[in-house]
Amino acid sequence: MTGLPGFPGHPRPNKPAPPPAGASAGPPGDTTRPPAPSGARPADRPRSQAAKTIDDKIAEGVSAYPNNITFHELIARNKRHSVWLIVAMYALAVALGAVMGAALAPFFGGIDRAVTTVDETSLGVDLSAWGDVGALLPAAGVGAALMAVVAGLGSVWSFYGGSKAVLRMSGARRISKELDPQLFNVTEEMAIAAGVPMPELYLIGDSALNTFATGRDPEHGAVAITVGLRQKLSRDELQAVIAHEIAHIRHYDIRFGTLMATLVGIIVIACDAFLHGSWRVALVGGAGRGGGRKSGGGPAVIVLLVVAAVLAIVAPFIARLIQMTYSRQREYLADAGAVELTRNPGAMASALRRLADDPDPLVDTANRGVAHMYIVNPLKKMHDSHQSLDSLLCSHPPLAKRISRLLALLR
């Protein structure tokens, strides 16, 4: 347990939250606190058990990292992972296009020429069409190309997708400097540290502890924070949280998040269309051409169709898996990016620790579509599950793991 500044190993019940690790502050060592937070914690909340387990998990997690890990390494590692996940998503879309193209080819006469060059079978079933891989290549190529074009168009569209719509949906209201000079100052500090323009600031009238960023590029950035979180954090913690959001903006996470969501949507629609369309084509083709030269039925046809159909059923799930893995990577990246800006891992960790203690993390106006943009998942079911297990389908990593990564930097 050595080397966990600011984190008493096992906070006992009825004790205020661990103090922020202000002592390890970076260059601008301010420790101003807003009047509200620490002591005013309701004592009767049954959080002692949960708190113990999360701190144990944090401590376990910290030891998993190399002793001298720096945020530069964390950032590089996260970026590598992210690139691979985007590549994987495109690859999945294109592969799907290829398989579907190949499976549907015989029904559209796409392999006519190839078929005539091989022996007609006596079975009445055009097995040669499936046996000759080369004959399928053009169709697979067309399918893949089609998918690549659609994915490309979708990517372009997603770059200009309406990110500001999220702000309207969340009921956030824009605030000016007079209303909250400290919040403005803190945000300006982080914008300066990141070298990005000052984002617009919004308040969400919700007592939950949460915040999110939006905007397709730093010039259109906006940060929204709930009233609950604004009141609860010390200046250092507020700085860390804002830095996390600015890191999202600076890393173009909103743009790439939308890109991922668009690609998932394209894959889902393509699979849906294939599943619905292919059976009809198969039936029509099989019935209409059964006796002809080019039979649509036959065992091999069915086999490939089944393979394609299974893929069409599984692919949306895989796509979602990739998307969520990507989303979790970006959360880690934003945490590390926040430390790059504040040079104060302790403050980020203690802010997340407070979020972990939030008894009511729901943001009333949040929904699945925007959940990935928040600093912690704002949905009840998801929040509970990502607190306890590292589910593959969660948009956020468990808070304990995120805190462990940050504390690993402090050793």
Next chain:
Amino acid sequence: MLFGIIGSIVLLMVVVFWAVATYNGLVSLRGQCENAWAQIDVQLKRRYDLIPNLVETVKGYASHERETLDAVISARAKAVQTHDSSGAGVGEQARAEGELSQALGRLMVVSEAYPDLKANQNFSQLQEELTSTENKIGFARQHYNDTTTTYNIKIEQIPANIIAGLGNFRDRELFELEDAAQREAPSVSFS
């Protein structure tokens, strides 16, 4: 023969493309450094502007802390002078600003002893502004140093250093604080 000619043309094109891309990359990096420096400058000026106000407010409550107040005023004057003299380098400016930070830190420590002053709303506003400005200077410095380090490394690396040499890209000075005492951020905040 034909292959040789086509080969050399392709090779030449590749080299030209690389040279142009590298040159443009360096120009953009240098621009970022200059922009980062401008950011520091904005915050330094903001601090110069805040100080007279602060001194006036403190004077009203703690007039016999003359020594500390004078130290702030003269440190500010010196920093402004260094700032305005065209010959001063980054290092000289950093030294002057470091001294100003220290003087301000001392002023904040002595004002601890005046409850009336601390209760003054104008003072607490100034204090938040000053805390933030100190932070902004710190973060702007951090950003400037990060950008400048990237630039300095880039112009020394092979093969970009060839382009840097031809294009007259020079090493830029980091904005560093002189000694450990100055590196310590002034504790202008109390809760």
